[in-house]
Amino acid sequence: MTSTILITGASSGIGRETALHYARNGWTVYAVARSADKLAELSAEVPQRIVPVSLDLTDSAALTSWFAKLPAELRFDVVLLNAGNCEYVEATNLDISAFERTFELNVLAVVRAVKEALPRLSAGSTLAIVSSMAHFFPFTRAEAYGASKAAISYFADSLRVDLHDTGIKVCLIEPGFIDTPLTQKNDFAMPFLMPVAQAAERIYSGIAAGKPRLRFPRRLSLMLKLLSALPYGLRIKLANRMKQQ
Template identity: 75%
Template sequence: MSSTILITGASSGIGRDTALYYAKQGWQVYALARSADKLAQLQALFPEQIVPVVVDLTDSAALQHWQQQLDSVIKFDQVLLNAGNCEYVEASALDLAAFERTFELNVLAVVSCTKLLLPRLTAGGTLAIVSSMAHFFPFTRAEAYGASKAAISYFADSLRLDLADSGIRVCLIEPGFIDTPLTQKNDFSMPFLMPAEQAAARIFNGLHAGKLRLRFPRRLAYLLKTLNLLPYNLRCKLAAKMKQT
């Protein structure tokens, strides 16, 4: 019997490339996203391996309905909660709606998926949650996005602690800049930009190795960790200077 993974946000970016990577390895992939057309295109590449699931993750009732309709014998060896979005805001006129949309998908939808899918994980299965390195260092206009990723990273680490005796492994994935439709909207330099296909391979290999945390590209992780070692006042001054460049 082949192994089975569920991936959210599978219609584009990291989710899509990871779904393809797993399918190439012979896994059964449940690909969740809102776009029926994009999921159909994805399934056409591996019709035997990929099962498309059209659902809005921010609609907890719809997600619960799908989960309840799913055959009770279906279990997942891995669940990858990858779906997320980024909206930049202006400090002079903070857009509360942007914060609400960002936290709804990046945080609340992850918690909702976790609640519904934990019982579907096999014994010894892995729950992987995608956050971001964005919360390592203050970046301009990233108040909503960075705060949401800080929240979900803490959620994953705390959840791991409380599931320690359950046999479920929780892996926190904190990527840097990955070349996806989301980052292609950015109008600033993105150091160490990594192709999504490479990110997918890092995720597959890391989860297979039983890692509890994945950070890539490593060079960016080392750089941001080094910046965090600076005295707080100096760190703030450096962040302000970076904003001006």
């Protein structure tokens, strides 16, 4: 029997590459994104394995309606909630709309998707949520993005506790810098930048192994852990110094 996965944010970056990786390994992939054109291109890569789903995750009514129309017997072996965005802000003139957009997609849309997806998961299934290492350290102009990722990481960890007795596994994925269209917009150095195909393989193998948390690249994770262990005052000085570089 073919295994089935739902992946959000599947039109580009990590979501697209991971959808292709699963499809090429024989899975049926429900690929969710807003762009119907990009989803059509994606599904053409692995015909008959990828089901394109054009859907705006911030539209709660549309999200509920789509799940309600699925066959009653359909269950997902994995639900991978990957859709997200990054907007940088200026502290001296905080853009509230940027915070609203960021939290709407990176946090609230994820929570809504979890609510709709849970009835489609069974004991042994995996709910995987993509966050980021960005919340490990106070990076410049990352107030909106980092805060949203801190929120969703906590949400995933707490959710794992409350779903323990159901047998549904929760996997928190916290990548560092991955070479995607999103990071290609950055105008600063990105240490240990990982190719997106390698990130997809890490996600595929990590979920298959039943790991509760995935962090990669490992070298960046170790570096940020060391920075987090510094005395608070020293962390502040270091963050300010990094901002000026």
